[in-house]
Amino acid sequence: MSNNLILDVRDIKVHFGGVKAVDGATMSVERGSVTSVIGPNGAGKTTLFNLISGAIASDSGTVAFNGEEIQNLHPHQIAHRGMIRTFQGAKVIKRLSVVENVMLGGQKNPGERLSGFFNPRARSRYESESRERAMSLLKQVGIDRFAEDYAGILSGGQRKLLDLARSLMAQPTMLLLDEPFAGVNPTLVEKLLEVLNSLRQAHQLSFLLVEHDLETVMNISDRVVVMAEGKVIADGLPNSIYDNELVIDAYLGTRKKKS
Amino acid sequence: MIAFIQPGFWVFVLAMAGIYGIFSLGLQVQYGVGGILNFGHVGTMALSSYTMAILVISYGVNFWIASLCGVAVAALGGAFLGLTTLRLSGDYFSIVSIAFSEIVRYVIFNSDGFTGGSQGSLNIPAKVEGDYPTYTNTWEPFIGWVKDRLAVIFGDNADRDMAMALIVWITLGILLIIVGRIERMPWARVLRATREDDDVPAALGKNVFQFRLQAVILGSVIGGIAGIYWALQFSLLSPDDFLTIVTFYGWMILILSGAPKVKGLPIAAIFFGFLYGGTRFFTFWPFSILDSSQRAYIRIMIIGLVLIFLMLKRPQGLFGKREEMVLE
Numbered sequence A: 001m002s003n004n005l006i007l008d009v010r011d012i013k014v015h016f017g018g019v020k021a022v023d024g025a026t027m028s029v030e031r032g033s034v035t036s037v038i039g040p041n042g043a044g045k046t047t048l049f050n051l052i053s054g055a056i057a058s059d060s061g062t063v064a065f066n067g068e069e070i071q072n073l074h075p076h077q078i079a080h081r082g083m084i085r086t087f088q089g090a091k092v093i094k095r096l097s098v099v100e101n102v103m104l105g106g107q108k109n110p111g112e113r114l115s116g117f118f119n120p121r122a123r124s125r126y127e128s129e130s131r132e133r134a135m136s137l138l139k140q141v142g143i144d145r146f147a148e149d150y151a152g153i154l155s156g157g158q159r160k161l162l163d164l165a166r167s168l169m170a171q172p173t174m175l176l177l178d179e180p181f182a183g184v185n186p187t188l189v190e191k192l193l194e195v196l197n198s199l200r201q202a203h204q205l206s207f208l209l210v211e212h213d214l215e216t217v218m219n220i221s222d223r224v225v226v227m228a229e230g231k232v233i234a235d236g237l238p239n240s241i242y243d244n245e246l247v248i249d250a251y252l253g254t255r256k257k258k259s
Numbered sequence B: 001m002i003a004f005i006q007p008g009f010w011v012f013v014l015a016m017a018g019i020y021g022i023f024s025l026g027l028q029v030q031y032g033v034g035g036i037l038n039f040g041h042v043g044t045m046a047l048s049s050y051t052m053a054i055l056v057i058s059y060g061v062n063f064w065i066a067s068l069c070g071v072a073v074a075a076l077g078g079a080f081l082g083l084t085t086l087r088l089s090g091d092y093f094s095i096v097s098i099a100f101s102e103i104v105r106y107v108i109f110n111s112d113g114f115t116g117g118s119q120g121s122l123n124i125p126a127k128v129e130g131d132y133p134t135y136t137n138t139w140e141p142f143i144g145w146v147k148d149r150l151a152v153i154f155g156d157n158a159d160r161d162m163a164m165a166l167i168v169w170i171t172l173g174i175l176l177i178i179v180g181r182i183e184r185m186p187w188a189r190v191l192r193a194t195r196e197d198d199d200v201p202a203a204l205g206k207n208v209f210q211f212r213l214q215a216v217i218l219g220s221v222i223g224g225i226a227g228i229y230w231a232l233q234f235s236l237l238s239p240d241d242f243l244t245i246v247t248f249y250g251w252m253i254l255i256l257s258g259a260p261k262v263k264g265l266p267i268a269a270i271f272f273g274f275l276y277g278g279t280r281f282f283t284f285w286p287f288s289i290l291d292s293s294q295r296a297y298i299r300i301m302i303i304g305l306v307l308i309f310l311m312l313k314r315p316q317g318l319f320g321k322r323e324e325m326v327l328e
């Protein structure tokens, strides 16, 4: 069982001043599964992502990725191990073109080393392959027509799509997606879910995602983790979550009680 | 007024413009690509020129090897600056970088028995007692040889400054080609990304600190090369050559050229050189009312005004892209 866990987070904590943003969260993700984190605003979901991806240092607790403890690694070292995250605000590099943003996701690019200056052949071979792959990813998320424009001209939703394409460019084994579908139109969400699902089947890609839309969460998740006030208050199959009293109080609120 | 119309003077200015151009190219790598605001760049020139001078004068090292060592020490200086301060956020780095070049200058100023102190390179202890402390013994014959070749074309007009200008501009040309290529590499793409944001490149597996450090070292190597030419152009060195204002002259050229691309830099360098050299001759009325030290300030004010005017008319620099400036 446990070696089938790609991600294993144990009792992780961090505080900002007096705010215990994440206060002893324990959760895990099985290889090839989709696990969703839900919870009210300020529950600590994004902070949990930041802890797992190394963007902020934890006060205590451990994070194991593929059996290796990574809580003391830098973000780029964690990315090298195959875990790639997106950002809630969908960060794009505004002064790079859209396709260059995606190409930034490429791993082990010989042209990203200064020594690559002396190997123009390897450099340009990688570069043209990389551009091709970036273009096909842009096509998959439906923004290929903006490929040569500055990413700064993209709308909020398009930026999310770019962020997603850029993450896929890195060929991760695990994706951390922070509200990837917020502000993306429903038909496109359908399409993206298909893309992600096929990736999951083809490459055993594992997902951890934060999502507020419960219908989507219930549809796509193998497991759901519920957070409130920095703690994991429930963790289980989607259906069991829907009926959990604690969850109803903390998050689903009146909506569920009425029905 | 006489020098104003002498072509020889302008050839000297051209050589200086080239040296400033090389110097500024070092900043371009750091800022134009990586967004790193280095205000201590002149420290790299001080390190390379003094290292070269001391090795030649005090230790009798071959001039060419000493020059390479000078550039290497400039690179080490850049590495030291980067390693100690690049982890600070951008604004703090800029402030600390000023301290870097000032510390280098103070150390040079106060190490009499080693660097010549306030007296400059003339006071560097010579290897053989009684020898005249100069580091140009190898360079002067070389530049004389270049001058003789130039005389074939330019006749009597060929002089030392013309040879110097030629060599400096060939160097700048080669460096522009190399740096231009580097800036089209994916390496530069990552650095451009770090200019806007640290988190995205880091989340994609890029070691942001390492990229910045490389940019600072590369810029310092280029600044170090400028330092060697600086030393050769004046034939002697003094700590006062390396005041922070020199860094800002480099910045002026960079701002004029429009930072993101290297191609405007040589023209901006010439523009700056002639502005700087030209304002030297504001000795006519109304400037003649002032004494010469007051005129020196007026000159800097006029350069400033011209720059302000240009920035208002062309905020993206002479060759920059305006679209890049308006993206939110």
Ligand SMILES: Nc1ncnc2c1ncn2[C@@H]1O[C@H](COP(=O)(O)OP(=O)(O)OP(=O)(O)O)[C@@H](O)[C@H]1O
Pocket (backbone or CB within 6 Å): A016, A019, A020, A021, A039, A040, A041, A042, A043, A044, A045, A046, A047, A048, A088
């Ligand atoms: N860098 C920080 N400094 C101070 N407080 C922070 C910081 N980051 C997060 N917090 C606080 O930690 C708590 C959890 O924030 P977090 O962003 O993780 O919530 P979230 O669950 O992602 O919410 P949302 O659904 O609105 O995105 C909040 O109270 C927030 O104000």
Ligand SMILES: [Mg+2]
Pocket (backbone or CB within 6 Å): A045, A046, A047, A088, A178
């Ligand atoms: Mg959040």
